[in-house]
Amino acid sequence: MSHLAYLLILVACLLGTMPLEAVLHVHVYAQWRRLAASVLPVAIVFTGWDLFSIRQGLWRYNSHYLVGATLPGRLPAEELCFFLVIPICAVLTFEAVLARRPDWKR
């Protein structure tokens, strides 16, 4: 079970923000092209930062909490997912705030 820890944290982030789309109707996933165009370039840049940090030894991952799928550069698959999941959560949160406070649009 412990190998699923990092993955489960990411799943919890996605599930936790899901009501913002389903209940508040923020239409973030509905605008998937805009979402992808916002998230993917940022994910690429931050993955690059991550790869650099791993190579420089600034941080390292504990394989005990990882599923074990490792990408080139010793990057855990979960870490790549992190850079997709967290920005999506950020957009959902921002749009949820705007949905509750339409007067803050500008």
Added chain:
Amino acid sequence: MTYTWLAAAGVLVAALFDTVVLRTNLLLRKAFWTAYAIMTFFQLVTNGLLTGLPIVRYDETAIIGWRIVYAPVEDLLFGFALVLVTLSLWVRLGARAAQHEDR
């Protein structure tokens, strides 16, 4: 303190991206700071798990050593840059879409 400097530079680049490059000026908007405050709370929970278990371990010489719920303070800067750049792009792309609709 390599991570410290990199994270601080990341915040600076993200701020320039928002104010000068894309001119989305999220840093001046209540909606951004409110969303960021909410995200910071949840970041402390998830980051606390990531660094408390620990799933990720830091080279102690790469960080300044200040920690909040196990997470090095640099992670907050890193997260801030990640969120700001993403939202800046999101808002810029949204404004462009709205412009196309007007035509």
